[in-house]
Amino acid sequence: MKPAGFKPGNDSLFKDSMKPILPVFFHLLGLVILTIACSKNDNPAPDACTGANFNINSTKTESVGGANNGTITILEPRGDTISYKLNSGGYQSSWYFTNLAPGDYVVTIKNQKGCTDTVQLTILSYGPKYAVVKEIIVGFCGPCHRNGGMDGGKNFDSDANIVNSWDRIKARAVDNIPSQMPALPNSPLTNVDKQKITDWVNAGHRQSD
Numbered sequence: 001m002k003p004a005g006f007k008p009g010n011d012s013l014f015k016d017s018m019k020p021i022l023p024v025f026f027h028l029l030g031l032v033i034l035t036i037a038c039s040k041n042d043n044p045a046p047d048a049c050t051g052a053n054f055n056i057n058s059t060k061t062e063s064v065g066g067a068n069n070g071t072i073t074i075l076e077p078r079g080d081t082i083s084y085k086l087n088s089g090g091y092q093s094s095w096y097f098t099n100l101a102p103g104d105y106v107v108t109i110k111n112q113k114g115c116t117d118t119v120q121l122t123i124l125s126y127g128p129k130y131a132v133v134k135e136i137i138v139g140f141c142g143p144c145h146r147n148g149g150m151d152g153g154k155n156f157d158s159d160a161n162i163v164n165s166w167d168r169i170k171a172r173a174v175d176n177i178p179s180q181m182p183a184l185p186n187s188p189l190t191n192v193d194k195q196k197i198t199d200w201v202n203a204g205h206r207q208s209d
């Protein structure tokens with residue numbers, strides 16, 4: 001059975017009148033296929049940096065007392081072939097940036113292949129009295145109240161939490177009311193450190209004091 005629509009004597013795909021131009025047609029078709037195939041080969045090699053993410057590990061110190069003395073330290077990655085730049089500055093071999101004003105920063109890190117990755121950091125503005133209180137809290141109030149610790153319902157990871165708890169910090173860590181903090185069996189703060197908390201409280205107990 002011939003498929004419906006094919007009349008006898010006319011079942012060739014091409015009419016006789018088309019036959020002289022068929023070689024030209026197939027020649028052109030071949031050219032088109034070749035062009036498409038070759039243009040695929042002309043695509044640039046895949047970018048070696050695509051998806052290149054570094055393990056970036058950084059630390060910072062805040063700007064204290066309006067002195068624009070914040071710092072950023074890139075701890076990882078480091079190496080002879082790695083360079084670093086701050087915002088739109090030039091690349092440098094040092095992983096240490098100093099004299100930073102409070103604000104947002106982007107550090108771009110470049111490896112030997114020219115691949116880059118970035119890390120964003122914010123340098124905060126601390127008053128000098130708050131800065132030393134923050135050091136005391138970081139040094140003596142963990143792990144119970146730091147890195148997610150919530151003993152007694154108090155966590156001191158954020159500056160806002162510390163500032164909001166100024167009166168309880170003074171009561172517990174300076175005046176020992178109702179009992180000493182850091183909690184026993186830890187040692188109490190030294191008188192020098194207690195005085196630093198008192199000085200901050202008397203100055204107004206803000207982040208800017």
Ligand code: HEC
Pocket residue numbers: 136137140141142143144145151152153154165168169172173177178179181182183186
């Ligand atoms: C070894 C663990 C530990 C350390 C270190 C520690 N605390 Fe506590 N803290 C606790 C526990 C447990 C409670 C809940 C029991 C209580 O209130 O006595 C608490 C509760 C508190 C409270 C909330 C209760 C209140 O009285 O308002 C404050 C504020 C506080 N601590 C401040 C501090 C400060 C400031 C430091 C560091 C100078 C510190 N703590 C260090 C264990 C600790």
